[in-house]
Amino acid sequence: MNDIEQRLRAALDARAQAFPASPGAWADTMRRTRARRLRRRLLLVPALAVAAAVAVAAVWLAGGRSEKPDDTTAVRVNGLAQLLERSLRENPPIGEVVTVPHPAFPEDPIRVWYSRAGDGQLRICSARKVTPVDDSASCGLVEPLDKEEAGRVAGVTSLFPLPAEMVAYGMARDSVGSVRVTFGDGRGFPGEVIRGRGLPAPIWTARFPGDLPEGPPAVGYDFADERGERLQRLEDILSPPCHQDRTPDGSGVPLAGGVTAYMHAGNCLVFWHDGNPVGMSSNHSYLTLGADLREPGRFPRAPVSVWAGEGQAVKGLWYGYTDERTARVELRAEDDRRVSAGTVEGFPGQGARLFGGELPDGANPSKDGAVYVGYAADGTELWRHEAVGYESSEARKPPAGEKDD
Amino acid sequence: MRLLSTGDPFGCLADVIDLPTVAPPSFAELFAAHYHSMVRLAGLLGADDPEDIAQEAFARLHDRRLRDDGAALAYVRSIVCNLTRNRLRHLRLARRRALDPPEAARSSEHAVIVAEDHRELLAAVGRLPRRQREALVLRYWLDLSEREIAEAMGVSPGSVKTHTSRGLSALGRALKEDS
Numbered sequence: 001m002n003d004i005e006q007r008l009r010a011a012l013d014a015r016a017q018a019f020p021a022s023p024g025a026w027a028d029t030m031r032r033t034r035a036r037r038l039r040r041r042l043l044l045v046p047a048l049a050v051a052a053a054v055a056v057a058a059v060w061l062a063g064g065r066s067e068k069p070d071d072t073t074a075v076r077v078n079g080l081a082q083l084l085e086r087s088l089r090e091n092p093p094i095g096e097v098v099t100v101p102h103p104a105f106p107e108d109p110i111r112v113w114y115s116r117a118g119d120g121q122l123r124i125c126s127a128r129k130v131t132p133v134d135d136s137a138s139c140g141l142v143e144p145l146d147k148e149e150a151g152r153v154a155g156v157t158s159l160f161p162l163p164a165e166m167v168a169y170g171m172a173r174d175s176v177g178s179v180r181v182t183f184g185d186g187r188g189f190p191g192e193v194i195r196g197r198g199l200p201a202p203i204w205t206a207r208f209p210g211d212l213p214e215g216p217p218a219v220g221y222d223f224a225d226e227r228g229e230r231l232q233r234l235e236d237i238l239s240p241p242c243h244q245d246r247t248p249d250g251s252g253v254p255l256a257g258g259v260t261a262y263m264h265a266g267n268c269l270v271f272w273h274d275g276n277p278v279g280m281s282s283n284h285s286y287l288t289l290g291a292d293l294r295e296p297g298r299f300p301r302a303p304v305s306v307w308a309g310e311g312q313a314v315k316g317l318w319y320g321y322t323d324e325r326t327a328r329v330e331l332r333a334e335d336d337r338r339v340s341a342g343t344v345e346g347f348p349g350q351g352a353r354l355f356g357g358e359l360p361d362g363a364n365p366s367k368d369g370a371v372y373v374g375y376a377a378d379g380t381e382l383w384r385h386e387a388v389g390y391e392s393s394e395a396r397k398p399p400a401g402e403k404d405d
Numbered sequence: 406m407r408l409l410s411t412g413d414p415f416g417c418l419a420d421v422i423d424l425p426t427v428a429p430p431s432f433a434e435l436f437a438a439h440y441h442s443m444v445r446l447a448g449l450l451g452a453d454d455p456e457d458i459a460q461e462a463f464a465r466l467h468d469r470r471l472r473d474d475g476a477a478l479a480y481v482r483s484i485v486c487n488l489t490r491n492r493l494r495h496l497r498l499a500r501r502r503a504l505d506p507p508e509a510a511r512s513s514e515h516a517v518i519v520a521e522d523h524r525e526l527l528a529a530v531g532r533l534p535r536r537q538r539e540a541l542v543l544r545y546w547l548d549l550s551e552r553e554i555a556e557a558m559g560v561s562p563g564s565v566k567t568h569t570s571r572g573l574s575a576l577g578r579a580l581k582e583d584s
Contacts, residue, residue, distance in 0.1 A: 004577055005545060008530070011523035012449055012546040019448035019455050021441040028456075029436065032464035146465075147487060147559070 027301060080108050080135045084127040087137035091115035091125050095198025100205045102157060103165035105129045112154070112169055114200050115139055122200060124154050124171055142171060142201075150176050150223035150231035151204055162210035168221065168236075169205040177226035181206040185213040188222075248272070253344060255356030257317040263347045267292075269321065271307065273314045279307040281321070290351020293323050302385035304329065304374060308359060309366025318365065319356030321346060327377040329355045334368040435477055436463055442547070443485050449542045450489040451531065458488045482547075482557040486539055493535065529579035530572075537572030540565055 022028070088097070093113040100110040110128040117123050117139075125139035140154070154170035157163070168181065172193055179191040191206025208219065221234040248262030248270070255261060259273045267288050271279035281289060293303035306320030307313035308331065318331055322343060330340040341357035359365070365387065374383040440459060447455035462484035466477055530538055536558065543554040544565075554569075555562045 004526075004573055004580070007523075007526055008541065008545045008573075008576065011526045011530075012542060014523050015527055016445040016449055016546060019445045021444050021459075022456060025440055025444075025456065025460060026433075026436060029440075029460045029463045029467070032460055033467040 080127065080129060083135045083137050084111055087125065087127050087139075088113070091123065091139050093125075094122075094200055096196030098194050098196050098199075098203050098205075100167060100169055101207075102128055103167055103207060104157060104163055110155075110157070110167065110169065112203050112205075114142075114171075117141065124203075126155055126169070128155075128157065145171075145173055148232065149173070151179065151221065151234065153221065153234065153236060156236075162212065164210055165207060166210055167205060167207050168219075169203065170221075172202040172204045172223060173231070174202065175225050176202060176204065176223045176231060178224045178228070179204040179206055180222045180224070181208040182220040182222055183208075183213055184218060250347070253346065253354050255319050255344075255354060256341070256358060257314060257319075257356065259314060259317060259319050259356055261319075261321075261346075261354050263350070267350070269347075269350075271319055278314050279312070279319065281305060288350045288352075289321055289346065290323060293321075293352065300385040300387070302372070302374065302383040304372055304383065304385060306331075306372055306387075308370065309364045309368075312366045316359055317356065318359050319354070321352045321354050322374055324351055324353055325376055326353060326374040326382055328375045330373045330375065331357075331359070331365065332371040332373070333360050333363040333365065334370065335363075337363065432467055432477075435466070435481075439478060439481065443481055446482070446542065446547065447485050447489050449546055450486065450539060452489045452492055454492075458485055458492065461488055479553065479556050482543075482549075482553075483559060486543075486557050487559070490535060490539075526576065526580065529576050532579065533572050533575055536560070536564075536568045537575065540568035541572045541576075544569055 091113075093115055095114060097111050097113040100112060102108055102110050105128075108129045110126060112124065112126045115123045115125050122142040123139040124142050125137070127135070127137035130136045142152070145152070151172040152170050153168060156168045157166050168191075172179065176193055179193055181189045181191060189206060189208040191204055194203045194205065196203065204223075206221070212219070219236055221236065223231045223234070225231055247264070249264055250262070252260035252262040252272070255271075257273075259271050259278065261269060261271050264270055267281075269281035269289055270277050281292075287295070293305075303323035303326070304320060305322075306318060306329075308318035308320075313319060318339075318341075320329070322329060326343055328340050328342050330338055332338050337360040339357055339360055341355040343353035343355045346352045346354050363370075369386070369388045372385045372387065373381060376382050440463065443459040443462060444455045447458035452458045462481045465484050466481050530541060533541070539558050540554060543549045543557055549557065551562045551565045554565045558565065558568075560568075
């Protein structure tokens with residue numbers, strides 16, 4: 001090694017010492033993984049949130065003329081059609097609007113198209129039926145693909161309980177020639193890469209059955225080039241661990257607004273309302289709710305999981321669970337209006353207490369964000385969590401380097 | 406309105422990433438062992454916010470869930486290089502910032518640690534073309550092999566040889582001129 005090389009080593013070593021690592025790096029990184037995952041799932045949170053909003057709009061558009069209550073077909077079809085029309089008007093398509101057959105609603109195919117936001121950023125939009133009475137239309141920001149990425153997932157139809165068949169769809173890089181959904185047991189299901197007229201990037205779709213192998217409900221999306229060489233494999237967990245178990249285990253805990261919490265097998269908590277699941281815990285099946293709240297690296301750091309606002313919860317309600325020390329949870333809306341809910345005993349052995357209440361009129365924490373504060377029985381503040389709404393999280397500065405290439 | 410929310414608004418779906426089959430300890434161990442060196446790598450490559458780069462790189466690794474530690478580390482290194490490169494390109498800071506770490510990162514001993522001859526050399530490194538600087542930092546700070554450097558930089562091993570050799574020559578010339 002010559003003199004320059006030796007000096008270079010010494011100089012780089014010395015300079016390297018000047019770059020510290022913050023003690024909160026692990027938590028910050030975990031937060032990013034969650035944020036990235038949420039964005040990549042097509043922005044599923046915004047999608048669900050918008051779904052709620054547009055479904056209301058659809059009812060207004062289609063149902064404002066007092067259709068007969070039993071005329072569900074007419075309302076249903078008109079709802080989706082008008083919702084699609086409105087969404088296309090508000091988010092003008094770039095290129096073709098791609099039609100993807102919906103396994104659960106053969107007469108109402110999924111529509112997928114690209115559009116541009118006001119700031120010129122590419123968005124991928126879709127409109128589809130969520131349930132027989134709910135329609136969804138949404139657009140999500142498409143960040144530029146990284147060099148190593150071949151595609152992204154934009155949406156997956158019904159996830160709980162897993163249906164007989166599902167469809168996943170998303171965007172693909174130009175070089176992608178084929179896509180295939182694979183299961184852990186070796187089964188594979190070829191999809192389709194659509195290069196429609198004028199599309200800024202291909203759209204891929206793949207249809208696959210809901211009888212996933214035992215274990216986590218995971219699938220892989222394999223993207224390959226025209227020669228069949230794999231470009232990337234994306235792994236995806238389709239839903240929380242209680243995806244296949246629809247039957248509650250024991251009696252429920254009633255909360256405000258007709259919401260009832262039930263434990264299912266595998267430490268899975270599901271909030272039910274009017275016969276429908278309206279919230280589901282995402283703890284590992286081997287962790288009780290309380291243990292999950294104490295997990296290092298968990299986000300949020302505060303011991304709370306809460307559902308509030310359009311797309312996350314029943315309209316006008318908020319509910320969730322927290323640790324056993326917390327006697328009261330306060331929600332501070334974006335405009336500083338406050339509501340609070342006392343916690344009630346949860347399920348034996350779970351180490352968590354439940355809460356629920358009504359939101360301030362018109363408040364939408366999922367969109368606008370909110371601050372949640374937990375208090376002990378003597379009024380001492382135990383924890384605080386500031387939840388960012390999807391609007392501000394979409395508008396936030398992109399992470400380093402993501403806008404390049 | 407009946408919609409299924411498959412989790413809480415804070416990252417519900419992400420919470421199921423670390424299912425038992427994913428071997429989360431391996432990621433945590435990798436993070437513990439290499440996070441700081443990735444911060445330093447980003448800093449040495451000229452990133453204005455090295456922690457941001459390192460965290461983003463690990464977040465991407467977490468998404469990829471590479472099970473092989475060697476592959477995972479190589480992946481993180483390449484992401485740090487890519488992100489730093491992109492950052493510099495975007496912010497057009499490559500020349501202005503050179504190898505200066507952010508002010509907040511300077512410790513009180515910094516001036517002592519980085520002796521004058523180091524400053525001169527580091528300033529010269531900072532003026533090198535991006536690829537040459539990457540090759541030199543990866544070679545002489547991380548002690549990577551040509552193959553590993555090639556992987557991190559996304560170039561061929563032959564290019565690594567060229568960048569390294571040209572970088573060293575350029576440093577030699579710069580130091581002669583300065584003296």
